[in-house]
Amino acid sequence: MRVVEEKIYLFEELEDSAKESARDWWCNITDYPFHDENVKSIKAFCGHFGITLKDWAIYGRGEHLTTNAESSHFRGYTLAKAKQLNDKGYFPESGLWLDGTMIHSFYENFKKTGDALYAFQQALESALSAITEDIDYQFSNEAVDEMLIINEYEFTEDGKRY
Helix, strand or coil: CCCCCCCCEEHHHCCHHHHHHHHHHHHHHCCCCCHHHHHHHHHHHHHHCCCCEEEEECCCCCCEEEECCCHHHHCCCCHHHHHHHHHHCCCCCCCCHHHHHHHHHHHHHHHHHCCHHHHHHHHHHHHHHHHHHHHHHHCCHHHHHHHHHHCCCEECCCCCEC
16 A cells, blocks of 8 residues: 655646646536527527527637528517617516627617618627627636636646646
8 A cells, every 4th residue: 555645736826837737627627608598598689579590509709690580570660669678688588698788789780770680680790799708708717717716626736636
């Protein structure tokens, strides 16, 4: 029998090179945490106009959305209705942060152009941009460091998870 002693460190106690190893570990075991919520928000936005989200892929730098949106979905939709929606800022069935991003984009583009279909498409583009930014943030050193510290993960001296 042999006894092996090993020093164990919290993330903030590691040397910089070991911190990189710890961050790599976290990023390799973690998926983007808000994918389902974002899709729910996009579906709620589309549903508000009677539009169906047909296909989607949301991941860093490779997003696309396909809907059945046509001008007819917006017949009779007024700036006053868009303002009411903007003032509310969310959908009851979703209530997520992405709601406000799309609603505000829709309202501003509709107000500027008077073209609701264009405003709708721009709102979806704003959602994809916001999601990409959030993905970038969630896997940034700042966010990963925060997660490793808050959860008090322990590591060996070289940054391997203990």
